[in-house]
Amino acid sequence: MFKGIKDWLLNLKNEGVEQVPDETKREFLKIGLIITGVFAGGSLFSVVSKVAEGLESSEELHKSYPYKPHYSMVFKIDRCIDCELCMEACRKTNHVPDYGWRTMILRRYDESALDQKIMFMPILCNHCNNPPCVRACPTKATYKDKKTGIVRMAYYKCLGCKTCMVACPYNARYFNEEKHAVDKCDFCWESRLSKGMTITACAEACPAGVRIFGDLSDPGSEVYKLVHQLAKPVWVLKPETGAKPNVFYTIS
Amino acid sequence: MSEKKNPVVTEGEVTTFSQIWLTSLLEFLSGTRTFYFLVGIAALVVLIAAMFAVNAMYIGYRHTYGVTREIPWGILISGYIFFVLTSSGLCIVSSIGHVFGVKSFMPIAKRSVYLSVVTIVAGFMVIFFDLENPFRLLIWNTLSPNPTSNIWWMGTLYGAYLFFMTLEFLLLLLGRHRYARVFGLLVLIFGIAAYGNLGAVFGMLYGREFWYGPYMPIYFIASAAASGCTAIIFFTYLGYKITAEKMDRAMELSLQAVGKIWALFLTVLMFFITWKIITGFAGGEGKVLALKEWLIGKYALNFWLFEVGFGFLIPFFLLLISGFKNLNQMFAASVFAFIGFFFMRFDFLVVGQVVSHYFEFKVTDFPVILSYNPSIYEIMIIIGAVAFCIMAFLVGEKVFKGHKTEIH
Numbered sequence: 001m002f003k004g005i006k007d008w009l010l011n012l013k014n015e016g017v018e019q020v021p022d023e024t025k026r027e028f029l030k031i032g033l034i035i036t037g038v039f040a041g042g043s044l045f046s047v048v049s050k051v052a053e054g055l056e057s058s059e060e061l062h063k064s065y066p067y068k069p070h071y072s073m074v075f076k077i078d079r080c081i082d083c084e085l086c087m088e089a090c091r092k093t094n095h096v097p098d099y100g101w102r103t104m105i106l107r108r109y110d111e112s113a114l115d116q117k118i119m120f121m122p123i124l125c126n127h128c129n130n131p132p133c134v135r136a137c138p139t140k141a142t143y144k145d146k147k148t149g150i151v152r153m154a155y156y157k158c159l160g161c162k163t164c165m166v167a168c169p170y171n172a173r174y175f176n177e178e179k180h181a182v183d184k185c186d187f188c189w190e191s192r193l194s195k196g197m198t199i200t201a202c203a204e205a206c207p208a209g210v211r212i213f214g215d216l217s218d219p220g221s222e223v224y225k226l227v228h229q230l231a232k233p234v235w236v237l238k239p240e241t242g243a244k245p246n247v248f249y250t251i252s
Numbered sequence: 253m254s255e256k257k258n259p260v261v262t263e264g265e266v267t268t269f270s271q272i273w274l275t276s277l278l279e280f281l282s283g284t285r286t287f288y289f290l291v292g293i294a295a296l297v298v299l300i301a302a303m304f305a306v307n308a309m310y311i312g313y314r315h316t317y318g319v320t321r322e323i324p325w326g327i328l329i330s331g332y333i334f335f336v337l338t339s340s341g342l343c344i345v346s347s348i349g350h351v352f353g354v355k356s357f358m359p360i361a362k363r364s365v366y367l368s369v370v371t372i373v374a375g376f377m378v379i380f381f382d383l384e385n386p387f388r389l390l391i392w393n394t395l396s397p398n399p400t401s402n403i404w405w406m407g408t409l410y411g412a413y414l415f416f417m418t419l420e421f422l423l424l425l426l427g428r429h430r431y432a433r434v435f436g437l438l439v440l441i442f443g444i445a446a447y448g449n450l451g452a453v454f455g456m457l458y459g460r461e462f463w464y465g466p467y468m469p470i471y472f473i474a475s476a477a478a479s480g481c482t483a484i485i486f487f488t489y490l491g492y493k494i495t496a497e498k499m500d501r502a503m504e505l506s507l508q509a510v511g512k513i514w515a516l517f518l519t520v521l522m523f524f525i526t527w528k529i530i531t532g533f534a535g536g537e538g539k540v541l542a543l544k545e546w547l548i549g550k551y552a553l554n555f556w557l558f559e560v561g562f563g564f565l566i567p568f569f570l571l572l573i574s575g576f577k578n579l580n581q582m583f584a585a586s587v588f589a590f591i592g593f594f595f596m597r598f599d600f601l602v603v604g605q606v607v608s609h610y611f612e613f614k615v616t617d618f619p620v621i622l623s624y625n626p627s628i629y630e631i632m633i634i635i636g637a638v639a640f641c642i643m644a645f646l647v648g649e650k651v652f653k654g655h656k657t658e659i660h
Contacts, residue, residue, distance in 0.1 A: 099314065100321070104617075106610055106613065106615040106617050107615060107616045107617055108613050108614050108615055108616075109614060109615075109616045110614050121610075121613060121615070123610075132457060132458055132459050135400045135401065135456075136400075136401055136402070136403060136453075136456075136457065137398055137401055137403075138392075138393060138397075138398055138401045138403040138404035138407060139388075139392035139393060139396045139397070139398060139404070140396045140397075140398045141392070141396075156388075157388070157392045157396055158384075158385060158388070159383050159384070159385050159386070159388050159389050159392065159393075160383050160384020160385045161382075161383055161384075161403060162319075162324035162325060162384075163401075163403050163453070165321065165324040166324055166325055166457065166460070166605065167457050167459055167460075168459060169458075169459030169460075169609065170459075170609060171321065171322060171609040171610070173321075174321045175313075175314065175321075175324075175384060177312055177314060180384065180385055181384075181385075237610075238459075240536070241458050241459045242458055243458070243459065
């Protein structure tokens with residue numbers, strides 16, 4: 001009985017991978033990468049630490065996002081032209097004083113680069129899943145919103161000890177004199193999202209489509225599609241700090 | 253020893269609280285002209301510093317202090333660390349005698365506890381003018397505590413520490429030594445927990461390579477003990493000098509014992525810092541940049557002259573040649589060490605923040621190494637806190653009659 005199977009197995013020919021559609025190859029690779037927790041160059045660790053735990057199907061994985069909606073921003077970094085309309089929109093919308101900023105565009109300059117010498121890198125609060133600022137704040141004046149994952153401020157509780165500013169690896173915080181408290185990006189929660197709008201002021205103002213804002217736990221959203229793919233690199237800033245940011249960078 | 257009476261032992265003890273007030277007041281009023289002059293000068297400096305501080309608070313710290321968004325902690329925080337670690341050290345070293353009963357450490361107890369209260373109050377005064385909203389502290393520290401925050405634990409534990417230590421000092425004045433000892437133990441426990449947390453404030457900042465690591469609380473305790481020994485030798489010696497009183501044998505022996513453990517803690521610190529530097533160079537790029545700035549960059553003079561020279565080598569050398577017997581040399585060592593330790597706290601704090609957040613991306617918006625220079629307001633607040641300590645020390649020597657130890 002088993003002899004037949006053995007002969008069949010021995011006579012099987014290698015079909016090669018030429019016939020396998022790309023889609024299937026990718027799916028197969030993804031399974032392996034999900035299992036090992038290495039997705040998008042290791043950055044999926046940043047999305048949710050539970051990835052490493054399991055052999056979950058991708059659907060189960062979506063359910064295990066800690067926040068719903070799990071707000072996130074993806075920068076198509078090569079599109080940024082440093083027009084600073086995002087910064088202006090942020091200032092106006094969130095009443096940011098001239099001595100501070102919630103978001104800014106860094107200029108990277110490398111003389112030795114073979115292609116362009118300069119590149120622009122927008123930054124804002126990374127709304128980390130393991131935020132060092134929230135851990136360090138003595139009075140819970142800064143906290144991780146339980147529903148949305150946004151790192152927010154309860155301004156009235158802020159002592160101004162500035163521990164959060166020292167703790168933040170991304171320089172995302174400043175002391176706002178008018179508010180008598182540390183201020184930071186809240187993904188426009190107070191000014192827009194809580195009022196029913198679906199997108200941040202900076203993302204709306206960007207003429208080049210650099211800033212993509214959305215719900216990372218929604219498979220239909222653009223941010224989801226940008227992060228959960230293999231063809232283009234996706235990275236986060238300073239992954240070594242273990243803060244697990246929710247702001248991603250990619251190229252268009 | 254001999255049938256001769258011990259001159260530091262006072263008789264006719266005060267036994268009630270009101271008597272303490274009365275005798276203290278009478279003592280204060282019976283001072284010499286020099287005493288009032290010195291206290292007056294110190295009080296004047298405190299007053300001027302207070303004017304600077306209140307003015308800074310009124311104008312806004314952004315306009316008056318040298319701290320920035322990138323380096324939010326400056327000389328006020330390092331000054332706070334300097335004062336509270338001195339307080340903690342006084343508490344640790346003096347507890348060897350009055351809590352654990354080691355006889356040779358007993359004569360220094362009262363002065364140490366008093367100065368421990370004074371220095372922590374100075375520390376609180378400094379941090380009061382660093383906090384942007386100090387008045388919110390009491391409300392939200394109580395109503396909205398964050399148990400994962402080391403700052404919360406540190407503040408709360410230091411609050412308890414100050415409370416128990418004040419009680420302990422009053423009990424010592426009242427001559428209730430058994431109760432004082434219980435409170436002394438409580439103070440020690442709260443104190444160790446508090447400065448452990450102060451170390452962890454830095455050791456647990458996982459975004460800051462220069463500080464991050466488990467050894468930070470241990471380093472803070474060793475460092476506090478070294479500061480405490482410095483303060484005991486410095487102030488006890490001065491206390492006897494200003495009253496021109498001859499130091500008795502028990503006190504001399506006590507200071508010699510303090511000198512010995514001081515040398516021990518200095519060695520521990522030197523060992524620690526040496527290895528911190530060596531291991532740091534094997535670490536990430538950010539840490540190496542910070543270390544370079546410290547050892548061969550802008551802070552090199554601070555490090556080599558003040559930290560290594562004033563803080564370690566000169567005191568260590570003076571201690572060795574003093575044979576732990578020559579109090580003049582030991583006092584000189586403590587003067588150097590005090591200055592050195594101040595720079596040590598400052599460098600520790602600032603160098604931990606000087607490396608720009610985005611240095612690895614070659615951004616042109618920030619230099620790789622950021623800079624911080626304290627403003628006159630910040631410096632005046634520190635000078636004011638030092639003047640407060642000097643004033644309180646002088647008054648303490650006078651009203652508590654040189655902190656004499658009673659027979660018990």
